[in-house]
Amino acid sequence: MRSTLPTFNEVWQRQFRTRVLKQMQCFPPESTLLIGCSGGMDSMLLLHVLSALYPQKIRAIYIDHQLQDSSAAWGAFVSAQCAARGIDCVIEKVDVQSGNLEQQAREARYQAYLKHRQAHEILVLAHHQQDQAETLILRLLSGAGVAGLSAMKILDVRGQLSIWRPLLDVSREQICQWATQLKVEHIEDPSNLDTHYDRAWCRRELWPLLQSRYAKMQQAFARTSYLMQDADDILQQVLAQDLSACGSDGVLDLQVFAQLSAARQRQLLSAWMKGQDSYRPHFEMVQRLFNEVIHAKIDAQAALHWNQYYYVRYQQQLFRLSAAEYLAEKNQSAATVVHLQLSLNQKINLLSGSYQVAPAQIGLSHCLLGKVLNVTQRQGGEKIHLYARVGAWPLKKALQEAQIFPWQRYTIQILSIDNVMLGVFTPKGFWLAQSDYCEVGGWQPNLSS
CATH class of the missing domain: 3.40.50.620 (HUPs)
Structure with a gap:
């Protein structure tokens, strides 16, 4: 036949x-x-x-x-x-x-x-x-x-x-x-x-x-x-719209996220956790992110670890952090005092980034250049009188107001001389403190990276 x-x-x-x-x-x-x-x-x-x-x-x-x-x-x-x-x-x-x-x-x-x-x-x-x-x-x-x-x-x-x-x-x-x-x-x-x-x-x-x-x-x-490929193409279009509305690859706005339907929330979290990897997380892992992080108590320091990333909530935002970023504080060696002698245009590398000493309209006195200055890590409980602000207030409150995240705060370092606070190095730049060393036409360390 x-x-x-x-x-x-x-x-x-x-x-x-x-x-x-x-x-x-x-x-x-x-x-x-x-x-x-x-x-x-x-x-x-x-x-x-x-x-x-x-x-x-x-x-x-x-x-x-x-x-x-x-x-x-x-x-x-x-x-x-x-x-x-x-x-x-x-x-x-x-x-x-x-x-x-x-x-x-x-x-x-x-x-x-x-x-x-x-x-x-x-x-x-x-x-x-x-x-x-x-x-x-x-x-x-x-x-x-x-x-x-x-x-x-x-x-x-x-x-x-x-x-x-x-x-x-x-x-x-x-x-x-x-x-x-x-x-x-x-x-x-x-x-x-x-x-x-x-x-x-x-x-x-x-x-x-x-x-x-x-x-x-x-x-x-x-x-x-x-048929599933067609459905997936449609789903990807919806996910792209939802991600654009809720945030980015690294952070989601939970207030906007909460306005989505439960089904769209699950799909967005699953795709967001996948990122550029090959596979999405299991359904149970997505549910754990809801239960253990998103819906955790407001004051809970909750974090979920999956596929080399940590998922952390902070002030109605959900962050996707690499293990290196999230664990940086734990891997940091014991705090030590760093002694600096600075000059104009000098570059310095600190925990919060790279800085360059540059002229400033309002800054530190030129008499400090060449002198031994101390750089110490924040210990907790410090107060700072920011330049042009009235009175001193807790440094912790200033960090919260500036939305410097808890996992970044180990990088905070204080610049001082003879127990006088000159300023604070942060991931968002150098904060000038009110002191007798402030003057017009002075200098400041500018964050370059």
């Missing part, structure tokens, strides 16, 4: 070649192609097809994860196949970190792609329709939202990396037939049969069971992923 699947030549003429050419028009005319080749049937078929279509515009890359004894031999096979077609091939060894092996291998692979990607080069991957369906199933089982259920895109831009998957609409059955007709040589990775891995389990155990009941399951899952 003649197969109902179209032959490769028919598909090439009627569908595949036209679709590939149309998709290529989405890229700048100077674009070239970097094909990710594992040596398997899918990627070797892709190499065969694109080498015929764009012989002068492609090269290949094989990522050796070093997880199997045969991985180096597979790299040699890919290299030989490329050489036979006159295609340059890069072989890159990577070290896969411990943890979720599939996820860590994927991360190492994409880092290698970024390393070798050249200007105007598009990464081409051989994911097909069954890969798409498996991805959607696995993400559904992990509790993914709209973005996760969007699965893979035919054209996907991730920062500096543009990814093209020309086989994503092609079934696994068609790929097998085409590869057989064209006598495409390939290798078989035994890990694809190891059901210890989630994807192999899905393919060998779950897939046949579901397909026995739902014959068109593969196409249905693919359609669902496209």
Whole structure:
């Protein structure tokens, strides 16, 4: 009986070649192609097809994860196949970190792609329709939202990396037939049969069971992923509007945030926490941010740590701080007195930033230049009489009024001579204190960075 699947030549003429050419028009005319080749049937078929279509515009890359004894031999096979077609091939060894092996291998692979990607080069991957369906199933089982259920895109831009998957609409059955007709040589990775891995389990155990009941399951899952991509595009537009209204990548205004619906609040927090990383936080982590930080008592010094960042609330604002910034005070060595002898135009580096001594309309007396001045860290309880203000008031209150955040206050340093406060170095600049050393045409340290 003649197969109902179209032959490769028919598909090439009627569908595949036209679709590939149309998709290529989405890229700048100077674009070239970097094909990710594992040596398997899918990627070797892709190499065969694109080498015929764009012989002068492609090269290949094989990522050796070093997880199997045969991985180096597979790299040699890919290299030989490329050489036979006159295609340059890069072989890159990577070290896969411990943890979720599939996820860590994927991360190492994409880092290698970024390393070798050249200007105007598009990464081409051989994911097909069954890969798409498996991805959607696995993400559904992990509790993914709209973005996760969007699965893979035919054209996907991730920062500096543009990814093209020309086989994503092609079934696994068609790929097998085409590869057989064209006598495409390939290798078989035994890990694809190891059901210890989630994807192999899905393919060998779950897939046949579901397909026995739902014959068109593969196409249905693919359609669902496209619908989710549309939904995700709409959601991203709403998120961009909400983020613009509520703040920025580093801070959210909780008063504006509170006016959003509960659903939009959850989505905005999830996307905001993700930032530039690959994955959003789990639903439970977003809920913890609500419970432990946003809804904590007003006087609570609450902070949530997730994925190398700390999330802290201060005066109706929610901040996203790097670990280095949030833990800087704890990592600071014991306070010491710094002795300075200053001159005009001199640059000094202090905890709150870099300063340059410069003439000022109102400033410190020139008689202090060249003398030994003391710089000490704030201990708490100090009072300051700011220049042109009436009376002294607690330094802590001045810091609060200036909205200098608690995690920055370890950088506060006091400039003095003979127990006379001359001013205070802060992340927002130098504050001149009222003293007998203030004069017209004096000098001040100006914060430069």
